[in-house]
Amino acid sequence: xxxxxxxxxxxxxxxxxxxxxxxxxxxxxxxxxxxxxxxxxxxxxxxxxxxxxxxxxxxxxxxxxxxxxxxxxxxxxxxxxxxxxxxxxxxxxxxxxxxxxxxxxxxxxxxxxxxxxxxxxxxxxxxxxxxxxxxxxxxxxxxxxxxxxxxxxxxxxxxxxxxxxxxxxxxxxxxxxxxxxxxxxxxxxxxxxxxxxxxxxxxxxxxxxxxxxxxxxxxxxxxxxxxxxxxxxxxxxxxxxxxxxxxxxxxxxxxxxxxxxxxxxxxxxxxxxxxxxxxxxxxxxxxxxxxxxxxxxxxxxxxxxxxxxxxxxxxxxxxxxxxxxxxxxxxxxxxxxxxxxxxxxxxxxxxxxxxxxxxxxxxxxxxxxxxxxxxxxxxxxxxxxxxxxxxxxxxxxxxxxxxxxxxxxxxxxxxxxxxxxxxxxxxxxxxxxxxxxxxxxxxxxxxxxxxxxxxxxxxxxxxxxxxxxxxxxxxxxxxxxxxxxxxxxxxxxxxxxxxxxxxxxxxx
Amino acid sequence: xxxxxxxxxxxxxxxxxxxxxxxxxxxxxxxxxxxxxxxxxxxxxxxxxxxxxxxxxxxxxxxxxxxxxxxxxxxxxxxxxxxxxxxxxxxxxxxxxxxxxxxxxxxxxxxxxxxxxxxxxxxxxxxxxxxxxxxxxxxxxxxxxxxxxxxxxxxxxxxxxxxxxxxxxxxxxxxxxxxxxxxxxxxxxxxxxxxxxxxxxxxxxxxxxxxxxxxxxxxxxxxxxxxxxxxxxxxxxxxxxxxxxxxxxxxxxxxxxxxxxxxxxxxxxxxxxxxxxxxxxxxxxxxxxxxxxxxxxxxxxxxxxxxxxxxxxxxxxxxxxxxxxxxxxxxxxxxxxxxxxxxxxxxxxxxxxxxxxxxxxxxxxxxxxxxxx
Numbered sequence: 001x002x003x004x005x006x007x008x009x010x011x012x013x014x015x016x017x018x019x020x021x022x023x024x025x026x027x028x029x030x031x032x033x034x035x036x037x038x039x040x041x042x043x044x045x046x047x048x049x050x051x052x053x054x055x056x057x058x059x060x061x062x063x064x065x066x067x068x069x070x071x072x073x074x075x076x077x078x079x080x081x082x083x084x085x086x087x088x089x090x091x092x093x094x095x096x097x098x099x100x101x102x103x104x105x106x107x108x109x110x111x112x113x114x115x116x117x118x119x120x121x122x123x124x125x126x127x128x129x130x131x132x133x134x135x136x137x138x139x140x141x142x143x144x145x146x147x148x149x150x151x152x153x154x155x156x157x158x159x160x161x162x163x164x165x166x167x168x169x170x171x172x173x174x175x176x177x178x179x180x181x182x183x184x185x186x187x188x189x190x191x192x193x194x195x196x197x198x199x200x201x202x203x204x205x206x207x208x209x210x211x212x213x214x215x216x217x218x219x220x221x222x223x224x225x226x227x228x229x230x231x232x233x234x235x236x237x238x239x240x241x242x243x244x245x246x247x248x249x250x251x252x253x254x255x256x257x258x259x260x261x262x263x264x265x266x267x268x269x270x271x272x273x274x275x276x277x278x279x280x281x282x283x284x285x286x287x288x289x290x291x292x293x294x295x296x297x298x299x300x301x302x303x304x305x306x307x308x309x310x311x312x313x314x315x316x317x318x319x320x321x322x323x324x325x326x327x328x329x330x331x332x333x334x335x336x337x338x339x340x341x342x343x344x345x346x347x348x349x350x351x352x353x354x355x356x357x358x359x360x361x362x363x364x365x366x367x368x369x370x371x372x373x374x375x376x377x378x379x380x381x382x383x384x385x386x387x388x389x390x391x392x393x394x395x396x397x398x399x400x401x402x403x404x405x406x407x408x409x410x411x412x413x414x415x416x417x418x419x420x421x422x423x424x425x426x427x428x429x430x431x432x433x434x435x436x437x438x439x440x441x442x443x444x445x446x447x448x449x450x451x452x453x454x455x456x457x458x459x460x461x462x463x464x465x466x467x468x469x470x471x472x473x474x475x476x477x478x479x480x481x482x483x484x485x486x487x488x489x490x491x492x493x494x495x496x497x498x499x500x501x502x503x504x505x506x507x508x
Numbered sequence: 509x510x511x512x513x514x515x516x517x518x519x520x521x522x523x524x525x526x527x528x529x530x531x532x533x534x535x536x537x538x539x540x541x542x543x544x545x546x547x548x549x550x551x552x553x554x555x556x557x558x559x560x561x562x563x564x565x566x567x568x569x570x571x572x573x574x575x576x577x578x579x580x581x582x583x584x585x586x587x588x589x590x591x592x593x594x595x596x597x598x599x600x601x602x603x604x605x606x607x608x609x610x611x612x613x614x615x616x617x618x619x620x621x622x623x624x625x626x627x628x629x630x631x632x633x634x635x636x637x638x639x640x641x642x643x644x645x646x647x648x649x650x651x652x653x654x655x656x657x658x659x660x661x662x663x664x665x666x667x668x669x670x671x672x673x674x675x676x677x678x679x680x681x682x683x684x685x686x687x688x689x690x691x692x693x694x695x696x697x698x699x700x701x702x703x704x705x706x707x708x709x710x711x712x713x714x715x716x717x718x719x720x721x722x723x724x725x726x727x728x729x730x731x732x733x734x735x736x737x738x739x740x741x742x743x744x745x746x747x748x749x750x751x752x753x754x755x756x757x758x759x760x761x762x763x764x765x766x767x768x769x770x771x772x773x774x775x776x777x778x779x780x781x782x783x784x785x786x787x788x789x790x791x792x793x794x795x796x797x798x799x800x801x802x803x804x805x806x807x808x809x810x811x812x813x814x815x816x817x818x819x820x821x822x823x824x825x826x827x828x829x830x831x832x833x834x835x836x837x838x839x840x841x842x843x844x845x846x847x848x849x850x851x852x853x854x855x856x857x858x859x860x861x862x863x864x865x866x867x868x869x870x871x872x873x874x875x876x877x878x879x880x881x
Binding site: 051 | 606607608609634635636659660662675676677678679680681682683684685692693694725726727728
């Protein structure tokens with residue numbers, strides 16, 4: 001029996017709320033009830049009850065959505081899957097199963113201890129698998145092994161037919177392949193309630209990884225050096241980083257606001273064999289930055305939660321550069337978080353080319369810009385290495401992640417605590433983003449990384465409702481080819497009544 | 509074109525409800541106009557929604573309509589006067605507002621002297637409440653119900669004493685479909701308040717719904733099938749509250765349902781036109797409850813048997829119309845084909861029109877309300 005929480009229950013106050021305090025679920029926006037479902041059967045029953053009662057169902061696994069898609073639902077019903085953690089296999093030869101309520105950290109541990117394999121994530125312990133995988137499943141190991149949805153064999157999903165009846169389906173490349181493809185990266189809350197992700201194969205987990213953290217001093221940073229650092233990073237991604245021997249290199253530039261004091265550069269590395277005995281690729285990568293006085297740090301850039309804190313068991317390896325060698329699971333689960341529960345805002349961009357000087361200068365301009373009365377600490381433009389196995393040919397056609405030519409992935413992040421800072425911070429972020437993405441796109445697409453020779457739009461798992469101001473937002477997230485029309489077709493077929501909807505869901 | 513009728517005797521009965529007054533029945537049934545018991549005051553201003561994206565205000569002196577204002581409005585589909593007639597509500601039949609999939613309701617302040625409109629608010633509906641087409645005010649004037657045809661959603665909006673609207677307080681997201689291409693999903697079409705109950709036709713799912721409205725929230729109590737592929741659209745409730753007349757747009761029939769104490773019968777009559785094209789129909793009842801008017805294929809009057817509620821064809825009326833409403837002692841007919849607004853004074857005792865006069869011209873008129881105070 002599912003656990004049904006209504007407003008009279010003491011648990012309601014917590015369960016109606018978002019991790020991101022910007023979405024405060026005030027009474028007018030809050031769901032009327034939250035149903036905690038521990039099985040597909042319970043979820044089916046709860047979903048049917050919601051549909052019959054005319055309540056909009058909102059599907060939530062870990063609750064880490066960047067927008068309010070899994071929380072605000074006036075008078076509606078939240079189906080909370082965070083207790084749905086079963087990894088019982090269906091008995092059809094499927095070897096691995098992840099349930100939507102499993103936190104990524106739990107999935108890493110379970111898959112590793114039972115089978116020695118992993119999904120190509122590697123960070124964000126507390127993020128729920130349900131939203132992570134339906135949006136693509138990108139992580140620290142994606143350059144080495146691709147996206148999680150590239151490995152997905154089947155999905156178990158509850159859909160609501162055109163008469164309003166709930167049905168549990170198992171879909172794969174042979175059975176209802178269109179719905180299966182749509183579940184591979186189009187984002188959560190679109191077509192149904194995924195109750196299980198099934199995998200026939202998963203990549204072996206690395207034996208160990210090497211982590212390194214450096215920083216550059218903002219106080220002595222010049223525009224020329226800033227531009228050079230960005231271009232050194234981008235050049236690696238555009239050229240050397242495309243060679244398969246480097247795909248075990250995940251690096252991130254943490255371009256903080258100047259008021260934060262330091263710019264971060266972090267990496268996690270293993271060779272394709274999953275070991276770190278040979279670290280010459282790390283040296284080769286870091287050599288690119290030695291002219292800019294990098295200072296070794298013992299922690300990642302503040303706000304960048306993809307890197308675990310240094311484990312006490314880490315072995316510091318002193319060489320040309322100091323790195324921490326850690327067993328992969330220690331490095332991956334550590335006590336890493338994604339548990340930030342203050343206020344936050346995010347934006348994204350896929351980049352196909354190195355930074356142009358104009359882009360780098362624009363970034364410098366905004367990161368050094370001050371606004372009286374606005375504290376911009378906690379702002380970071382995280383530039384991740386991308387590509388590698390993600391960009392292998394043929395992956396786009398069978399999935400709903402079309403961005404397969406990018407070499408960097410940018411995530412704009414801001415974290416703060418007090419509501420009275422919202423306006424100033426958000427405006428700065430919007431101005432920065434709009435300015436940056438108005439330079440190398442056609443004027444009619446100004447303000448967005450509209451797909452072109454430089455960009456591949458935005459990542460649906462970093463949703464940004466500011467983009468809804470642009471009528472072409474679906475193309476920004478789903479490309480200009482046939483993916484969005486395909487998803488609309490799937491939506492019409494499998495959710496003709498638009499039972500599953502949020503601000504940025506597929507609009508049929 | 510000769511209509512044929514069939515009757516069935518199967519119906520559900522239930523005790524009658526005694527706590528709603530006849531006046532409230534009338535106001536709920538009228539939907540788009542404020543009706544008054546006794547002799548209505550002469551109207552002073554007319555408000556017309558145009559499919560061309562505008563609202564038109566006319567000052568009325570006798571039978572002379574003088575245009576005094578035209579202002580933009582996004583796809584106005586339905587207009588409703590608030591009980592005090594100080595505010596006009598307009599349903600905007602749009603797919604999006606501020607980048608989100610939802611329609612809106614505009615509220616216009618009415619200057620009591622000049623009758624002119626000033627936009628006072630634009631209230632977004634809930635997510636997925638797209639393309640709202642119809643609205644109805646609750647008998648106590650505290651709730652505005654909106655049928656969002658596109659997204660299959662019902663919204664209830666609180667109405668403050670000053671006529672201003674609050675955010676939706678009640679949301680019902682429906683699901684359903686029919687066998688025909690236009691019925692891929694639920695499409696709430698027409699709403700009627702009857703005391704604390706809200707009646708609705710659903711064109712997409714071939715259903716009549718009866719909602720109980722409690723604390724501003726709708727809970728469905730009844731859903732009755734109107735027949736596969738029937739496409740129930742326009743409907744009116746008899747002033748006595750005991751018969752519901754529903755146009756089944758996709759099968760071209762006019763059905764009579766017995767409705768008592770919130771219980772809805774099977775159809776007790778279906779009137780079918782031979783060769784009538786599928787499509788929209790507008791229905792209106794004379795306040796006496798003796799006559800029903802329909803618009804397609806021609807403006808037609810139907811006699812209503814006072815006891816059984818059954819319809820019998822009475823006569824064809826002059827002119828054409830795509831939307832009609834009885835207001836005061838006249839039947840007002842809007843015709844989107846000829847862009848005309850006509851008034852047909854009715855014989856108070858028989859409900860029969862005496863003559864027809866074109867009062868004004870508005871491009872694609874869709875809905876009308878008269879301010880009478």
